[in-house]
Amino acid sequence: MLDTTPLLAAVDRFADRLRAAPQSRLQRGAAAEGLALARELAVRAQRIEEPGGQPRVMPDAGVFAVADQLAVAGHDLAEILRTAADSTAAPSRELDEAVGLVEAAAARATL
Template identity: 70%
Template sequence: MLDTSPLTAVVERFADRLRAAPQSRLARGAAAVALDLARELAARAQRLEGGPERELPDAGVFVVGDQLQVAGTDLAQALREHAAPDGAKAPSVLLDEAVRLVEQAEVRAMR
């Protein structure tokens, strides 16, 4: 089984930083960056699971940390449980890409 702890660790760190961030930082763009990331992670999980893709709603700047946590956890679970579809990237490659996405978004959001 694929070890997804690197993904869950970076998602948890970023989500915690968002939850602790002042409203001014969230409103200046950190929340928008995090919501875009959460939507991307959720879409990747939904593709792996083979279900229909549904977009995460914009529920406001104060819940985006929770949305990111849920989307990241869902993707980690999907990576552990579902093999990559034929012709798709290996789960380990998908994991590495997701970790990079989270790290890059955190840098953009928290600068």
């Protein structure tokens, strides 16, 4: 079974930073960065879980909800990667890419 700890740690760290950020920082782009990442992680999870299906877009629930949206999307992807490791062509590659996406988005968010 695939160890998804690096993804969970990166997602939780970024989500915690978003939760602790003042409203002004969230509105200056940190929330948008978090939402874009949450949407990307959700699409990746959906593509693994429902290959060939049309991915659904995560809604914008506001700057104060984005940390929770990110946490949910990241944890969903981690669980899908963990449980689908035998049926997915390259789960470790997917995991590495997801961790890289989270780290890059966190750096761009400037919290």
